[in-house]
Amino acid sequence: MENLAFMYTLVNKLFLAISEVIAELPDGQQWLERVIESLSRRVYYEFERDYYSRGNQATDYAQAWVRVLGKQGFLKESHYRFVQEDGVINVYITNGTCAYREYCRQAKREGTLFVCPRMTSIKWIIAVKTGQPYLMVTDEIDNEGVCRGRVYPEDSGK
Template sequence: MSQDFAIKVIGYMYESIMETMSRLPFSGRYWMEEIVQGTALRVLDEHSSELEITSDKPIDICTGYLHLLDNKGFLKASDYHLRQEGEEIHVQVNFSRCVYRDFCVQVQDKEIPLYCIRMNALRAVLKKFLELDYTYSIHVSQQENLCHGRLFPNPLPRGEIVIREGDVLKIAGDRAMLLPMATYASILGSIKEHAPHVLVHVLYDAGFQSGLRLARRARKMYPAAGECLNILLDELKQHGLGRMELVSLEPGAGRALIRCHDSFQVDSIKKYGELYRTPRVVCDLLRGTFAAFLTELLQQNIFCEEIQCQSMGNSCCEFLTLPVETQLSRGEEV
């Protein structure tokens, strides 16, 4: 069997695993990472005597691992350009030279979130030698045909990891519960019955408060606003709120255009009854959540409006964020 064919088979295997994991409501990406990192650790265990690491610097540890794979004929270490800035390691490789390029192309064509096998293997190697958790970000520059990766320490637990400890369900170490949509709808129905005038405000504020906590945690790991916002939107998708899409972001103007496909709030009112007397946009919880994300990421007071909604026959829900000052200048209530 040729080596090129063997590498393709490995790519097919990872692609199949990724497709399966992407259908899991929680933790799919985490378990994919466990599989990749476990494979890297097996390679280290089997060939530890051949591994040459010149120091305990993260860049030297990564370089030593790449040279081990080079010696085994799996890749060319010279294709990878590494540099260290403080605790961060920047990795650059020509996309056409990456052994996992076919895997990356296939998963992107299927709209599976970008996932880098090589960066996750390096995370495993760093954790083994430094006993420190790393995370990563990846950007593919189509124009330059380059992949730019960044590895950096991650002091926080992953937000989507779901485990059970005895009788307690936990997400990222905190106790959690799975709330059926019928229960959610009954709570809203009770608010509508006893205090209908506060329903919109309660939902918006609940979304804002919960979104603020998520954004504060994520911003510590992903300081770049655009990258962090995409991470947060993907987390909402993992929680079952809908498929989020960042259409545009203008940080200087405080503006973002976000779409939500298959909003859980729209499905809730369709199945369990209308909350309002007349047709209107209904995704007030998401409005508050998006406002909180942008408020934290841009460090200014941001408001969010839903400008179209699937509940009114549109193909998706669409949200626009603006600075609070802009809303006040229009004479609108915040």
């Protein structure tokens, strides 16, 4: 596809449409997370040959996932930072270049169900690689355009 801007618009509108429909279902947020996790799984298996972790920590798995997506030109690796504190992985994403930023902003403006695809895919890869379920919380985008979130083990009580 030659028109990259149109492709990103299409992806964002697709997520908005999915969010609208899934919001009508009981446990809509969980279903939307499952859709994003399924997408992440499919992308992972398509590009698994490019995935290599430089360590065995959750942050290593997350960084390796970002490298895979960066290698495909879907994001800028330097716009992601992971800091682990007491079992919680703090995630910082510079939003200005996020492929999903229009989905994020428009869903919040419209009050539509929103689940961050980037945070969800990071949570997914950490859960897969550690073999344990993880949860996530996303915060509002700060004044500097940085998305913040936390990914943590489901049984951590956080």
